[in-house]
Amino acid sequence: MSVKAATDRVSEISRQLERAILSGELREGDFLPAERRLSEQYGVSRSVVREALGRLTSLGLVESRHGSGSRVAPPSARAISVGYERFLRNSDAGLEDLAVVRLTLETTIAGLAAVNRTDTHLTRLAATQTILENPRRSLAAHVKADAEFHAILAEASGNRFFPVVLAPIHDRLTDSRLKTLKQYGAHIAHEHHDKILEAIREQDPAAAAAAMREHLTVNSRHLDEISRQPKLPTRPR
Numbered sequence: 001m002s003v004k005a006a007t008d009r010v011s012e013i014s015r016q017l018e019r020a021i022l023s024g025e026l027r028e029g030d031f032l033p034a035e036r037r038l039s040e041q042y043g044v045s046r047s048v049v050r051e052a053l054g055r056l057t058s059l060g061l062v063e064s065r066h067g068s069g070s071r072v073a074p075p076s077a078r079a080i081s082v083g084y085e086r087f088l089r090n091s092d093a094g095l096e097d098l099a100v101v102r103l104t105l106e107t108t109i110a111g112l113a114a115v116n117r118t119d120t121h122l123t124r125l126a127a128t129q130t131i132l133e134n135p136r137r138s139l140a141a142h143v144k145a146d147a148e149f150h151a152i153l154a155e156a157s158g159n160r161f162f163p164v165v166l167a168p169i170h171d172r173l174t175d176s177r178l179k180t181l182k183q184y185g186a187h188i189a190h191e192h193h194d195k196i197l198e199a200i201r202e203q204d205p206a207a208a209a210a211a212m213r214e215h216l217t218v219n220s221r222h223l224d225e226i227s228r229q230p231k232l233p234t235r236p237r
Contacts (some may be wrong), residue, residue: 101169111209125152
């Protein structure tokens, strides 16, 4: 079998098994047929079968353990998140495009968080604020606390899709967050977060959405200001 033919067979087998999993024919925890049986069923070598199973494993659809075979994995958003993050990092779209997406997404998240938040969410949000308001904490600690604040809001929204969609966006924004917090200080993020947190504590969705909109608008303006600053020439070594 040629390399191309083997690759085509790998794709065909992985697609058929993927359809069986997504359709519910194979359910979570079900064992897939043994490699030898799949090899006989599809008329291919066991190495082709192993490669097909490897593709399903990389997609998070299958778990493989040596000596116990392969079985359908529990549902996971990891593969979606990884693929999404790769797209964001390799896309030609600029941060201004991402800012528009954030504005729509995170104002909605803030409004829903005001309605669905729990006391535990409030405690965790307040903990990030304690870090942001402390000037002795490192820039890295401030960046992490800033990102965690938004991640907790997504969780507090009560919608399971928001954390999956938001996490890669904030991973993509790590560099820009470093720049804005370094130049303008963590106290601005703290002040904005305080307004958002207060609205969420009072369970006021309109105020929470408005505070988030103000926060993101200012953040976009800061990024634009940074992008317009002349770059210092690098010193020759």
